[in-house]
Amino acid sequence: MKKIILVLVFIFSIQGISAQSETTTYYLIRHTDKVLTNKGDRDPDLTKKGYLRAQKWAEVLSDVKFDMVYSSNYKRTIETAKPTAKANNIGINFYDPKKSYDKAFQKATKGKTVLIVGHSNSTPSFVNKILGESKYVEIDESNYTNLYIVNVNKDSKNSTLLHVDF
Template identity: 55%
Template sequence: METTLNNYIDGFYQGDTLKLKAALKPRLYKFGYWKNKDTGEYEFYEQLTYENALKMAQNIKEKGRITTETKMRSVKVLEISNHIASAKVTGFWGLDYILLSKDEGKWMIEQVIWEGPFEEKFKEEQKSTTYYLIRHAEKDQSDKTNKDPHLTEEGKQRAENWTTTFGDVKFDMVYSTKYNRTKETAEPTAKANNIGITFYDPRNLKLEDFIKETKGKTVLVVGHSNTTPMLTNALLSEKKYNQIDESNNANLYIVTITDNARTSTLLKIE
């Protein structure tokens, strides 16, 4: 997904129509508001169609208006569902909120609403923290006396499947408890992101320190049927989710924290 979003920015920064075609759906619907510097009022700008977007990029290239600026440029994936997703992008023109959908397995941009010109606060708002919280995959329950079982073959497959689910997410940190079942669930995703696993004890986790250590990052946390919703609730500062049923290894909790809000989404990924 980040590739699609960066292709979108490059299309306008570099006048690259090929990158725009790789990012935009032909039924693109884009419109926005531009702040009049004289009146301070925001004025509506009519829809930019797919064809007009390509013409704009071509015009940028022909007139040599290619932009190399990077300080105003940023990409942030907000939420991902099975077939749709949302993102926030900043560029030299301002701020875009973007809706995407999958087309033959590839994320493509469907709709954009934007605001300009660029303001420094847009960048500051990008400093959000996103947590993906899951329970460990299916564990071996053949030996009831074993307090630290490994994953079953089904569980190992689910652990691998999480890497596909998270294919468009770039994790900065992966947390796991020290049990075999959680470590083995976390390992494929940690490996896919070329990072190690940070171990934590949910019983002794100091929430304020945890939030401070992970601020501005994208984090995967692997826990248990009781600790995963418990930590999700703690991050939200409200009791929103109940303990996970023992037969359910598919819940994915996504929590986003900004300076102004804490939001969450619960998905079930079979």
């Protein structure tokens, strides 16, 4: 519980900073626990624990007012994004992980607060594309705790990686 409170305090401070100028703030997480299947199923559902963890992400992020929620077009990422999108009364937009942070995405999200739900390999890669540097490595398959927060404005780009255990 102390970790969640600390994360919320950090999020409030980030939002206060972003309100000072036209800052785009991205929150990036990977999908929650998926059903382990044979290699032929590239689109598994979430496990019961995964659905619970998706709801916990919505609770952790409940004090953030999201303008947009993005997900790759897979059941596990969509189901992870749903509780947060629902809490913000917004729909889920889709992005292609192979074309993340292209000009169209940048234009659509400029000045917004955005949640992006991806995968163990695409989420750190997405953050790196936003930052323009190779700062983060692929997430281990057992890790569902990473929360990347990236702020972009005309003068700078910065990021923070938090580990939220629940």
